[in-house]
Amino acid sequence: MNDVARFRAQFARLLLIILWINAGLMSLTPGAQLLLGQQTLILAGIGLAALGTLALYLYRIDWPARQITSMATLGQVMLLVYAFAGHPYQSDMHMYFFAMLAVLAGWLDWRIFLPATVAIAAHHLALSLFQPAGVFANGGDTGRVLLHGAIVSVQAAALSLLVWALRQALETSETERRQADAAREIADEARRHVAETTAKAASERQRILNVVANDFENAIAGIARDVIASVQSLRAASQQMKHGAVEVLQRSTAASRSSRQTSANVVAVTQVTSELAQSFAEVDRQVAETARIVGAATLQAGNVLHTVGDLSRKADEIGNIAGVISTIAKHTNLLALNASIEAARLGRSGGGFTIVAQEIKSLATQTWRATEEIQGQIEAIHQSGSEAIAAIDAMNLTIGSLNQISGAVAIVVEQQNVATAGIAENIRQAADETVTAAGHIDIVSRVAAETDEAASHIALSADELSLQSSHLDAEVAQFLGRVRAA
Numbered sequence: 089m090n091d092v093a094r095f096r097a098q099f100a101r102l103l104l105i106i107l108w109i110n111a112g113l114m115s116l117t118p119g120a121q122l123l124l125g126q127q128t129l130i131l132a133g134i135g136l137a138a139l140g141t142l143a144l145y146l147y148r149i150d151w152p153a154r155q156i157t158s159m160a161t162l163g164q165v166m167l168l169v170y171a172f173a174g175h176p177y178q179s180d181m182h183m184y185f186f187a188m189l190a191v192l193a194g195w196l197d198w199r200i201f202l203p204a205t206v207a208i209a210a211h212h213l214a215l216s217l218f219q220p221a222g223v224f225a226n227g228g229d230t231g232r233v234l235l236h237g238a239i240v241s242v243q244a245a246a247l248s249l250l251v252w253a254l255r256q257a258l259e260t261s262e263t264e265r266r267q268a269d270a271a272r273e274i275a276d277e278a279r280r281h282v283a284e285t286t287a288k289a290a291s292e293r294q295r296i297l298n299v300v301a302n303d304f305e306n307a308i309a310g311i312a313r314d315v316i317a318s319v320q321s322l323r324a325a326s327q328q329m330k331h332g333a334v335e336v337l338q339r340s341t342a343a344s345r346s347s348r349q350t351s352a353n354v355v356a357v358t359q360v361t362s363e364l365a366q367s368f369a370e371v372d373r374q375v376a377e378t379a380r381i382v383g384a385a386t387l388q389a390g391n392v393l394h395t396v397g398d399l400s401r402k403a404d405e406i407g408n409i410a411g412v413i414s415t416i417a418k419h420t421n422l423l424a425l426n427a428s429i430e431a432a433r434l435g436r437s438g439g440g441f442t443i444v445a446q447e448i449k450s451l452a453t454q455t456w457r458a459t460e461e462i463q464g465q466i467e468a469i470h471q472s473g474s475e476a477i478a479a480i481d482a483m484n485l486t487i488g489s490l491n492q493i494s495g496a497v498a499i500v501v502e503q504q505n506v507a508t509a510g511i512a513e514n515i516r517q518a519a520d521e522t523v524t525a526a527g528h529i530d531i532v533s534r535v536a537a538e539t540d541e542a543a544s545h546i547a548l549s550a551d552e553l554s555l556q557s558s559h560l561d562a563e564v565a566q567f568l569g570r571v572r573a574a
């Protein structure tokens with residue numbers, strides 16, 4: 089129901105009340121004695137009120153109900169004017185026509201004023217012709233009827249225009265109100281849509297942020313685990329390298345001390361050999377005559393015997409020293425191999441360790457080769473000793489037969505001089521090899537010390553990397569917390 093219909097429905101109830109009020113006014117009229125009596129007028133007024141009520145009941149506020157109720161209302165006014173016939177207020181009752189016309193404007197239908205105007209004019213004209221007293225107190229007058237008709241027409245026209253404008257205003261207002269309501273509904277729907285879209289966007293954004301944060305957290309956690317594992321491996325490798333370097337340093341230090349002691353012993357032996365040579369020279373001078381007789385055999389036997397004994401003893405000492413150096417070289421080579429393996433596991437960061445390990449391995453190989461050469465020489469010395477023993481056995485037979493000859497002493501002295509010179513030369517060579525081995529051992533010691541320092545630095549770097557990894561893990565956790573809370 090629109091605004092016009094609602095207004096008409098409210099007006100219908102008001103007009104129904106007016107119809108029955110007009111019917112009640114019939115009983116208050118002076119009761120003019122014309123063609124119709126007061127009772128008839130009252131019944132007629134009630135009949136018109138009932139007709140209007142029936143029309144409203146049947147047609148509600150539709151056009152037939154509006155037309156019938158309008159005519160019934162004007163009919164009651166006609167009856168009231170007729171009832172006041174001969175009364176001074178009869179002329180004043182004509183004003184009721186104008187009042188009811190104004191009231192009928194409540195139907196908001198200009199079409200009712202045309203038949204109403206025609207009915208009023210016809211009423212005035214008919215009564216002025218057939219019963220003038222029923223309409224005018226002074227009798228009929230056609231000019232007066234026309235004047236009343238003109239006045240009613242003007243009022244009807246004005247009311248029609250007013251009603252039309254009012255209805256247009258109501259319809260326009262209703263249209264605008266409906267448009268406003270529709271716009272309000274659209275705006276409400278838009279707001280609801282925006283709110284839902286915003287909520288969905290926020291939810292989707294939060295979901296995406298959570299997914300990104302979870303993926304990022306998983307990736308960082310995997311990297312952190314790899315870093316921690318690498319740090320642990322690096323720390324273990326550095327500790328192993330450090331232990332190996334310390335062990336190499338300790339062993340090389342011991343080998344260096346042994347080598348220096350060996351060098352000192354060789355120097356002492358050289359000095360003793362020199363003194364021995366001088367003693368033999370003195371003996372040679374003392375037994376020169378005897379040496380001419382048995383010099384050859386005695387000198388050879390004594391020389392060989394002394395050479396074999398002294399050479400065997402020194403060869404054994406040098407062999408022991410060479411064995412120690414060879415063992416150190418093999419162990420150093422093994423440690424260098426382990427260092428190379430650990431450096432290869434470290435990748436680019438272990439390039440320096442690889443170079444150091446290769447240098448250590450090279451020095452160890454040189455040391456091992458030198459000891460092998462010493463062992464070879466020692467084996468040659470042993471072989472010469474065996475041959476010398478055989479010769480001594482043969483000579484002993486000769487010396488046994490010539491033992492009583494003093495010449496044998498000179499020969500032995502001469503041979504001892506020659507053997508002493510050979511021993512001195514061999515001892516000098518052994519001293520040179522010992523000095524060389526000591527130099528290599530010093531290099532091994534220095535490299536071991538550098539390896540120990542580098543291993544300590546690697547361990548410190550691994551600890552620092554572990555701390556940085558823990559700090560990174562904490563920062564990532566805080567960042568993901570802020571992302572999930574956004």
